[in-house]
Amino acid sequence: MTTTSHLNALERRHASLDDEILQELQRPAQDELKIGMLKRKKLELKDEISRMQNQTRQ
Numbered sequence: 001m002t003t004t005s006h007l008n009a010l011e012r013r014h015a016s017l018d019d020e021i022l023q024e025l026q027r028p029a030q031d032e033l034k035i036g037m038l039k040r041k042k043l044e045l046k047d048e049i050s051r052m053q054n055q056t057r058q
Helices: 003-026 032-057
Strands: none
Touching: 003 032
């Protein structure tokens, strides 16, 4: 997998997690643990995306 395609896959997963978070927030009985887990995973992906982008710029 090329760096560009890997970055694209990470960005798609990041967007997917954002959608999952929004869906969970719209539920009448929100699962706070699930929301927290999704937000942590989203942040991890954002950090990985940033690291990869910085590496490709060098």
